[in-house]
Amino acid sequence: MAFTSSGVWVRPILHRKRQIAVRNYLAESKPEELDADVALQVNDLSLAWSSGRPVLKGISFSVPKGQVCMVVGPNGCGKSTLLRLLHGLTYADSGKINIRSPVGFVFQDPSVQMLFPTVFMEVMSGTDEDAPMEERVELATNALKRTGMMHLANKPTLNLSGGQKQRIATATMLVRRPQFMLFDEVTASLDPEARVQMLEFAIGIVKELNIGSLWVTHVYDELECADRVIVLDSGAIIADGSLEEVKPTLSDLWARNEGDW
Numbered sequence: 001m002a003f004t005s006s007g008v009w010v011r012p013i014l015h016r017k018r019q020i021a022v023r024n025y026l027a028e029s030k031p032e033e034l035d036a037d038v039a040l041q042v043n044d045l046s047l048a049w050s051s052g053r054p055v056l057k058g059i060s061f062s063v064p065k066g067q068v069c070m071v072v073g074p075n076g077c078g079k080s081t082l083l084r085l086l087h088g089l090t091y092a093d094s095g096k097i098n099i100r101s102p103v104g105f106v107f108q109d110p111s112v113q114m115l116f117p118t119v120f121m122e123v124m125s126g127t128d129e130d131a132p133m134e135e136r137v138e139l140a141t142n143a144l145k146r147t148g149m150m151h152l153a154n155k156p157t158l159n160l161s162g163g164q165k166q167r168i169a170t171a172t173m174l175v176r177r178p179q180f181m182l183f184d185e186v187t188a189s190l191d192p193e194a195r196v197q198m199l200e201f202a203i204g205i206v207k208e209l210n211i212g213s214l215w216v217t218h219v220y221d222e223l224e225c226a227d228r229v230i231v232l233d234s235g236a237i238i239a240d241g242s243l244e245e246v247k248p249t250l251s252d253l254w255a256r257n258e259g260d261w
């Protein structure tokens with residue numbers, strides 16, 4: 001906690017500065033500059049926390065539309081931070097992000113993004129408040145049908161299973177007509193069967209809508225579903241390609257970080 005000489009606690013002021021930076025940073029994204037088949041372009045992105053310790057070091061990559069691109073690496077290598085930057089939840093010190101928006105985000109624990117008492121109200125909350133009510137209801141209904149969750153429309157969100165919550169969170173994103181989807185360890189809390197179902201379901205959506213996607217995962221088997229794998233280590237990309245191409249780097253990294261993955 002820090003105080004100025006007049007005794008005013010400065011933390012809120014610092015926080016306000018951060019918020020302003022987030023807004024400016026998002027405004028800098030220029031998806032209109034992207035080639036028609038590209039959904040995301042990241043150039044030389046760097047971030048250090050206030051301690052000065054770098055968390056991302058000059059990251060550059062692009063993701064084409066319709067690609068399932070997974071990011072993998074040891075604990076603390078910067079995966080979630082990268083996703084938060086892409087969603088504008090935090091900001092970079094330098095570099096550039098051009099991302100097609102709206103950007104949909106599904107968290108590891110979807111409970112944190114559910115705010116409404118029933119499934120239908122939750123999905124409706126993703127629709128544009130200014131749109132006519134009939135249109136909003138139709139959008140929410142279609143998203144629930146698309147995610148196979150229509151039969152749960154009146155169910156309390158609190159009573160859903162982990163896999164059902166993931167689908168509802170995805171449906172709430174779908175009504176926003178996302179152009180890019182971020183999935184942060186979405187299968188982590190699911191049993192093996194639900195894990196496969198969620199993965200197939202979410203990949204199906206990315207392919208059907210032909211939008212870009214970036215997935216953080218800790219599960220090696222899931223990488224087999226990826227079109228492309230980016231390997232992060234200590235905030236830098238150390239391999240980028242098909243699973244076959246990155247396998248040697250991944251094995252070596254795994255051997256060095258087995259207890260911390």
Ligand SMILES: Nc1ncnc2c1ncn2[C@@H]1O[C@H](COP(=O)(O)OP(=O)(O)OP(=O)(O)O)[C@@H](O)[C@H]1O
Pocket residue numbers: 049050055073074075076077078079080081082
């Ligand atoms: N707000 C923050 N302030 C300071 N340090 C942070 C903050 N958020 C994360 N960190 C640190 O930044 C590093 C990267 O964190 P991040 O959550 O991106 O890693 P990760 O690769 O997603 O890890 P995991 O696989 O364990 O989820 C970690 O050392 C973490 O402790």
